[in-house]
Amino acid sequence: MLEQFITGFGMALRLDTFMLMGxxxxxxxxxxxxxGFTTLMAMAILLPISFFLExxxxxxxxxxxxxxxxxxxxxxxxLVSMPGTGAAVATSRDGYKLTQQGKSRKALxxxxxxxxxxxxxxxxxxxxxxxxxxxxxxxxxxxxxxxVLLLSLVIIAATSTQNPxxxxxxxxxxxxxSFIGTDPLGGVERFTFGIFDLKSGIPLLPMLIGxxxxxxxxxxxxxxxxxxxxxxxxxxRLTFAEYxxxxxxxxxxxxIGTGIGTIPGLGQVVAAMMGYSAAKNASDHPETFGxxxxxxxxxxEAANNAVNGPTMVPLLTLGIPGDNVxxxxxxxxxxxxxxxxPQLFEEQGATVFAIxxxxxxxNIMFLAIGYLSIPFFxxxxxxxxxxxxPIVIMFAFAGTFVFRSDNFDLLMLVAxxxxxxxxxxxxxxxxxxxMGFILGPPMEYAFGQTMAMGxxxxxxxxxxxxxxxxxxxxATPLIGLxxxxxxxxxxxx
Amino acid sequence: xxNFSLKKLAVSLGFAAxxxxxxxxxxxxxxxxxxxxxxxxxxxxxxxxxxxxxxxxTYLNQAMIVRLTPGAGGQKGTQEVANATAxxxxxxxxxxxxxxxxxxxxxxxxxxxxxxxxxxxxxxAPMGVVVRADSPYxxxxxxxxxxxxxxxxxxMSHSGNWGAQFxxxxxxxxxxxxxxNLVPYKGGGPAMQALLAGDAEVTMGFPSxxxxxxxxxxxxxxxxxxxxxxxxxxxxxxxVGVEGDIGFMHRVLVAPKGTPQEAVDKLTEAxxxxxxxxxxxxxxxxxxxxxxxxxxxxYQKLREEQAHAYEDLVKALTSQ
Numbered sequence: 169m170l171e172q173f174i175t176g177f178g179m180a181l182r183l184d185t186f187m188l189m190g191x192x193x194x195x196x197x198x199x200x201x202x203x204g205f206t207t208l209m210a211m212a213i214l215l216p217i218s219f220f221l222e223x224x225x226x227x228x229x230x231x232x233x234x235x236x237x238x239x240x241x242x243x244x245x246x247l248v249s250m251p252g253t254g255a256a257v258a259t260s261r262d263g264y265k266l267t268q269q270g271k272s273r274k275a276l277x278x279x280x281x282x283x284x285x286x287x288x289x290x291x292x293x294x295x296x297x298x299x300x301x302x303x304x305x306x307x308x309x310x311x312x313x314x315x316v317l318l319l320s321l322v323i324i325a326a327t328s329t330q331n332p333x334x335x336x337x338x339x340x341x342x343x344x345x346s347f348i349g350t351d352p353l354g355g356v357e358r359f360t361f362g363i364f365d366l367k368s369g370i371p372l373l374p375m376l377i378g379x380x381x382x383x384x385x386x387x388x389x390x391x392x393x394x395x396x397x398x399x400x401x402x403x404x405r406l407t408f409a410e411y412x413x414x415x416x417x418x419x420x421x422x423x424i425g426t427g428i429g430t431i432p433g434l435g436q437v438v439a440a441m442m443g444y445s446a447a448k449n450a451s452d453h454p455e456t457f458g459x460x461x462x463x464x465x466x467x468x469e470a471a472n473n474a475v476n477g478p479t480m481v482p483l484l485t486l487g488i489p490g491d492n493v494x495x496x497x498x499x500x501x502x503x504x505x506x507x508x509x510p511q512l513f514e515e516q517g518a519t520v521f522a523i524x525x526x527x528x529x530x531n532i533m534f535l536a537i538g539y540l541s542i543p544f545f546x547x548x549x550x551x552x553x554x555x556x557x558p559i560v561i562m563f564a565f566a567g568t569f570v571f572r573s574d575n576f577d578l579l580m581l582v583a584x585x586x587x588x589x590x591x592x593x594x595x596x597x598x599x600x601x602x603m604g605f606i607l608g609p610p611m612e613y614a615f616g617q618t619m620a621m622g623x624x625x626x627x628x629x630x631x632x633x634x635x636x637x638x639x640x641x642x643a644t645p646l647i648g649l650x651x652x653x654x655x656x657x658x659x660x661x
Numbered sequence: 662x663x664n665f666s667l668k669k670l671a672v673s674l675g676f677a678a679x680x681x682x683x684x685x686x687x688x689x690x691x692x693x694x695x696x697x698x699x700x701x702x703x704x705x706x707x708x709x710x711x712x713x714x715x716x717x718x719t720y721l722n723q724a725m726i727v728r729l730t731p732g733a734g735g736q737k738g739t740q741e742v743a744n745a746t747a748x749x750x751x752x753x754x755x756x757x758x759x760x761x762x763x764x765x766x767x768x769x770x771x772x773x774x775x776x777x778x779x780x781x782x783x784x785x786a787p788m789g790v791v792v793r794a795d796s797p798y799x800x801x802x803x804x805x806x807x808x809x810x811x812x813x814x815x816x817m818s819h820s821g822n823w824g825a826q827f828x829x830x831x832x833x834x835x836x837x838x839x840x841x842n843l844v845p846y847k848g849g850g851p852a853m854q855a856l857l858a859g860d861a862e863v864t865m866g867f868p869s870x871x872x873x874x875x876x877x878x879x880x881x882x883x884x885x886x887x888x889x890x891x892x893x894x895x896x897x898x899x900x901v902g903v904e905g906d907i908g909f910m911h912r913v914l915v916a917p918k919g920t921p922q923e924a925v926d927k928l929t930e931a932x933x934x935x936x937x938x939x940x941x942x943x944x945x946x947x948x949x950x951x952x953x954x955x956x957x958x959x960y961q962k963l964r965e966e967q968a969h970a971y972e973d974l975v976k977a978l979t980s981q
Contacts, residue, residue: 212727219715306858310844350736353822353845364770368737432854486857487873488850495729495850499711505947509873613847620844621860623813 192232200240342604378584425474443471699738
């Protein structure tokens with residue numbers, strides 16, 4: 169093993185690997201920053217290129233696109249409150265507040281540093297613990313997934329706003345919205361009212377842009393700030409003291425994110441929200457979260473990036489991809505004659521380690537690339553709003569349309585924009601709604617699978633075979649209640 | 662900001678240029694072709710398509726982009742292509758169950774026979790029934806016996822209701838008069854993971870997703886589809902009393918009806934050249950996939966036969 173590791177280390181040190189990885193990181197960042205263009209799309213498009221490169225060049229190139237893309241998504245989230253993916257939602261709330269306070273540079277720096285730290289720690293951890301993680305992954309089936317998703321929703325509802333009742337209402341509304349469309353298990357249509365476009369459900373992207381970006385755009389327009397700028401300052405760079413203040417949070421989020429990454433089917437959205445909620449709960453000033461708290465960005469970004477390491481494990485050890493991104497990587501591996509699976513380490517151990525080591529180098533490189541491009545990005549907010557706002561609106565609509573070229577999505581964007589404005593006026597937080605909407609379908613699917621596994625005797629099945637899931641289910645209300653009490657104390661005190 | 666958007670534009674153009682080795686000609690295809698896959702990531706269609714789309718640009722002078730559009734058991738992606746402009750730029754890479762069986766199970770917003778024409782049957786894959794290596798079921802008959810003794814006690818993970826694993830499972834159950842507890846997963850990958858994790862006692866799979874597991878001794882194959890044995894010591898479906906056209910998945914590329922003949926011809930030509938490409942066959946070989954090209958016209962006949970067979974099957978299953 170050690171021998172393979174050392175050989176792999178030598179293999180990774182190649183100029184062309186680094187050059188293409190750098191290109192991938194930079195390109196991924198730009199694509200990720202454009203709403204509507206997902207990292208996944210960029211990877212799928214670039215996949216064939218990797219087929220004709222050597223494994224140790226082509227796969228790090230794709231990994232670069234992936235890593236760059238995730239950070240790229242936080243750029244519009246921070247600067248114009250336009251999260252393009254669920255994973256950037258938690259970042260956008262404190263990030264945009266910081267932009268308005270003239271601290272966008274600090275916000276972007278914090279996003280970069282905590283992303284890279286979370287990602288790198290989880291990569292190294294994964295490399296060292298790949299086989300234990302592979303074992304752990306196997307312990308999670310549908311019942312556990314359901315229990316953990318339910319727990320996540322309860323934690324989000326209990327900690328997300330200053331009024332847990334309102335956030336619970338919004339979350340239930342989000343869950344209901346996720347039911348619209350064709351039932352994922354039985355294929356029965358629900359709440360579609362015979363409307364053809366609703367059959368495949370409400371799309372996520374228009375909802376995200378609609379409820380997060382449109383109200384902010386409208387706010388600027390309604391305040392008639394045409395001649396002014398979104399923020400007069402972009403502020404100083406992040407100081408080491410600020411980073412150190414958040415370091416505990418970053419570490420906590422990294423652990424949470426890595427843990428969530430080992431559970432197949434959870435992913436970055438849950439990680440970001442759990443990291444954020446945990447930081448808020450641990451903080452002695454939870455009221456500053458959501459009002460421009462650097463720690464909030466650190467918590468969300470470290471957690472959602474820390475997911476990346478462990479999600480590679482089922483791919484590398486079993487040859488089973490857990491999500492779309494790893495499926496694309498599987499394609500890249502296979503076409504190179506590297507068949508991920510149990511024998512991969514025996515036959516191609518050095519190459520696999522070389523790829524994993526390249527992942528670690530990619531993080532270091534990205535630190536430099538990101539740090540140098542942040543001043544350039546952060547200047548966007550200094551454009552006069554009379555110029556910037558029309559451009560942002562264009563990006564909102566174009567991004568929504570480009571995702572799957574569907575006019576129906578534009579209608580949804582407007583509808584959710586109006587909804588977001590109304591919710592804002594009524595001081596309802598839209599985040600729990602979005603989380604309910606995102607986490608509802610996987611939770612429902614896991615529920616249906618659990619029922620099927622139980623074969624008519626679900627409870628006895630759970631008690632006989634799935635005590636872990638039962639434990640989480642029992643603990644859920646207790647955890648929820650504790651967090652609720654704490655948040656209520658903060659609100660009233 | 663203007664500089665910024667110009668840069669973005671320049672980069673996206675750069676990407677586009679990377680993808681288009683030769684500049685667009687006035688004839689089809691002038692722009693990248695989208696291959697919609699109505700299934701989730703990591704399944705065999707996904708893997709097959711990655712190989713196809715990496716080689717076929719050589720013969721089309723255009724990129725072919727894979728778009729995974731899972732949902733509603735394949736309906737979502739199929740519907741998307743049915744609604745797409747029939748210009749040859751949106752194709753559907755599907756299989757016989759979604760293509761021909763689903764219409765008898767659900768009200769579809771499209772009519773498969775009326776709305777689609779086949780372009781190419783790329784290959785077909787025989788299905789295998791598999792258990793973990795440490796399973797007490799040493800043979801197919803052990804499995805049948807267990808399912809007979811205690812109906813529903815044998816849990817089988819499959820890739821989704823009325824999907825490529827569900828249908829042969831239902832056909833086996835019908836042929837042998839047994840009952841498995843069928844648990845749906847989001848695709849063949851998660852279904853296999855469920856087997857390995859012990860969440861299911863039996864599942865199905867294709868050689869493309871099984872080779873690694875079989876070689877490493879993680880799983881055992883109990884029976885395979887087809888007239889001939891795939892492994893010397895493993896019986897065929899016919900040998901275990903499951904007769905008929907059961908457990909075959911045809912991977913087929915279809916286009917919306919009304920696609921210009923010029924585009925159909927060009928694609929047919931490209932696929933004919935593709936299967937002669939040694940890089941392609943070598944890559945498919947690495948996936949343990951066969952290459953058995955059948956052109957659209959010949960497959961259309963097969964398709965119509967499938968339609969009749971599935972109609973009978975669904976009638977028999979749902980009338981019980």
